[in-house]
Amino acid sequence: xxxxxxxxxxxxxxxxxxxxxxxHIRLAEAYVPYKVYTVAFSPAEALCAGTVxxxxxxxxxxxxxxxxxxxx
Amino acid sequence: MTIPPEQMALLRRIQETQFVAVDxxxxxxxxxxxxxxxxxxxxxxxxxxxxxxxYEQCYGPLMHxxxxxxxxxxxxxxxxxxxxxxx
Numbered sequence: 001x002x003x004x005x006x007x008x009x010x011x012x013x014x015x016x017x018x019x020x021x022x023x024h025i026r027l028a029e030a031y032v033p034y035k036v037y038t039v040a041f042s043p044a045e046a047l048c049a050g051t052v053x054x055x056x057x058x059x060x061x062x063x064x065x066x067x068x069x070x071x072x
Numbered sequence: 073m074t075i076p077p078e079q080m081a082l083l084r085r086i087q088e089t090q091f092v093a094v095d096x097x098x099x100x101x102x103x104x105x106x107x108x109x110x111x112x113x114x115x116x117x118x119x120x121x122x123x124x125x126x127y128e129q130c131y132g133p134l135m136h137x138x139x140x141x142x143x144x145x146x147x148x149x150x151x152x153x154x155x156x157x158x159x
Contacts (some may be wrong), residue, residue, distance in 0.1 A: 037099070037109045043088035043116075052095040 073152040075131075082127050083157070086134070089120045 039052055046052045049059070075083075096113040103109060128140040132147045134154055142148065 035099070035103070037103065037106050039109075039112060043085075043092045046095065047088045047091045052092055053099075 073156050074158050075152065079127075079131050080157075080159075082123065082130070083154075086120065086123045086127060089116055089123055092116045093120055 035053075035056075038055060040054045041049055041052055041057075049057050051057055093113065093116040096109055096116060099109055100106065100113060124134055124139060128134055132150055133140065133142065136148045
């Protein structure tokens, strides 16, 4: 496993540890959009949905049982 | 243990309002300057307080202390406790 903090990585070229990875592979960068306030669920809907925010509603679905995955 | 429908309806409204308050609480933890969210949170919080007060006055305590005063005899040991209610 490569353990390296961002500052350290900027200072020196990364060592290829483990050697399985090519040297040009860059560290991962995560992007998370900033949540904007929108409330549309009623309290009753929110309790059932598990969130007040419709844009965070991700119902789980049993894909093998005729359900539709929210990720597709 | 089952309870009358009107008691259940009030309990359900408390649960819904409590859920809205806690979800807005989580949102405000990361957006402390959001005035609209704060306004909605304060509204939910006040409504929750009123609903819990109404419930406890009509049906007995929801929590063992911190809300309403108890009548005599001590009301907390009366059935059903909130978690004994069948939903």
